[in-house]
Amino acid sequence: MIYADHAATTALSERALAAALPFFRENYGNASSAYSFGKQARKAVERAREQVACAVGAHAAEIVFTAGGSEGNNTVLRGVVEQAWQAKKPVHIVVSTIEHPSILVTCRALERCGVEVSYLPVSKRGRVSSVSVIGALRTDTRLVSVMLANNEVGTVQPVAEIAEALAGRGIPFHTDAVQVVGHIPVDVRELGVTYLTASGHKFYGMKGTGFFYQKAGAELPALIVGGGQERGLRAGTENTAGIVALGEALTESCECMADEAVRLHGLVSCTVQEIRENLPEIRVHGEGGGHLPGLVNIGVPGVRSESLVHLLDLKGICVSAASACNAGTDVPSHVLLAMGYSEKEAMEALRISYGRETTEQDADDVVRAVVGAVEKMRAL
Template identity: 55%
Template sequence: MIYADNAATTKISDKAFEKMLPFLQEQYGNASSQYSLGIKAKRAVEQARKQVAEAIGAQPAEITFTSGGSEANNWVLQGVTKLFKGEDIHIITSSIEHHSVLNVCRALETENIKVTYLQVNKNGLVLVDDVISAVKPNTKFVSIMLANNEIGTIQPIAEIGKYLHGKGILFHTDAVQAVGHIPVDINKLHVDFLSASAHKFNGAKGTGFLYKSASVDLPNLVFGGKQEHGYRAGTENVAGIVAAGYAIEENVKEMRKTAERLQAMVQTTVSEIRERIPDVWINGNAELRLPGTVNLGFNGVSGESLMNILDLKGVCVSTSSACNSGNDEPSHVLLALGVSEEQAKSAIRISYGKYNTIEEAEYVASAICDAYSKIKSAI
């Protein structure tokens, strides 16, 4: 089995797995307990908070652990609107955001909150000038993802953030696909909030975090006890949090070398496919994208058919975001690029991770070409 769908989830790193195991077995104490077993768990949580904070240039007190990126996104969007309750609220986001942002925005619209959904260019980029043009006197909040989960395009968050901070507008970025894979520094990005998910950077599923600037407050996510600075009550997922800390620390340390390997794998895959299928195209920005992700379109074939044949060949790729799998509708991200429904349905996403090899990339390319030829010959 060759796993080439790391944008959906990643294999937990050996080190993160090793570090989390004791907190599932011997050191299973509740981090809120006052005896030694609980104190050890609390110290482990705070150590992970420090590791996460250092990885993105934040302070430990600015990190709140959540169940994942979707929860963090929901908390920010719903929380900010509560901060301005009773006021005329306008929000700006993009048309290619993850559904954990888009669906919250649609729900907020039913509460008379105005939302502007910015279009992107053919490369999947949000233009800074479009953000500036969309700002109104009542704009309170902007949410633009750092890197797209389907096409990998990296957005000009630093430029957008610098402008918004000059206007006193709160700014959030969904960095789920970016953290642990490209350099992320909240100070350089000029963001007030940043969300991430551990299973996207070789941590465990069920753990994520929200960076919240110390200068901004949010209403509680979960009411109850005093866990997570009082913002998110409930017994902490100590093992998952520990794994997140070591996984992000490890990935940041290895980031440059890993990125070079991933870029080489993508280049090999695309080059070999183009030799046999000259009219294949890249959806999104061919250069300004995550190092291991590429979204390819194929004339006259179904991406779903390609994916199914590749599965039989032992290769895992996807046709869209894992959160949207099983939906017959074409990808909202690809449609936003201006491609037709037929072209959108012809696409597959390949996303390599730190455990893939160049030999696997060569096999993936060959398997895709063979699958394509099989489908074309049957038409």
């Protein structure tokens, strides 16, 4: 098997696994307990919090552990709305049209409750304009949310530029950085964001773990209540092993980030070049400008991507037709539709995403498999 869907999830790294193992059976104490056995777990949780804070340029007190990116996104959106409603204020939110479903579906749910939402258009390359953000603001705007990089096409958004445009307006700014953290440098101070969300399994940590950053002074009400964990911000017994793995995985990812980014950009460049030599008509969605390393989204005219994914699977190649959250739905990508592609073109999108274990030989095999599968489908 050749795994080329790292944007969907990654394998737990050996280093993260080794760090977490003792907290499954040996040091299994509850991190909220007052006795020394529990304090061992608490010490490990706080060490991981320091690791995360260091990795994203925050203070440890600004990091809250969650069960993943979707929970973090819901915490921010719903928390901002709850605060406004408690103050009996109307709520308007600004988001981009290419956000992850955990943002867009939450916004639709909030709209049914009376929240007003403005959805920002994007360019053909899948980029949000800071001008469009400012143009969408109103006196009752309580939050702007623009992802740091898109999970389907890999386009990096001008988040720092948007934050600068928002400066002095008193409007909180959130960015979904799930696809970015651990892969390209992230510094919350330089970005200028109020909130940032991330997920452990995207950077070789465990599934079911994540964190969000909330700037000091911008605290939110808890999404999950019933306990005093995470300083009262997220009830539930801490997943010590998962948190430890997350901290170690992020530290490891940051250590090899620069070299790995160069290598992955090279693999993607070669992949696109070689596919184009055989299939010159392909589209590369979001091509040009800032882009995540290791991820490319192509369109093959006349070839439905779901069929291509299944054919490649038979050859032992794992790629995707959309984000993992929408896989198997047989609907056009909302991201590509927002970028101006037709429904037919959006159904032809194939996402290839390489990772730490991907070799040059793997990339060559992916190219041959894609070209061969397309030729076979066209012959049929």
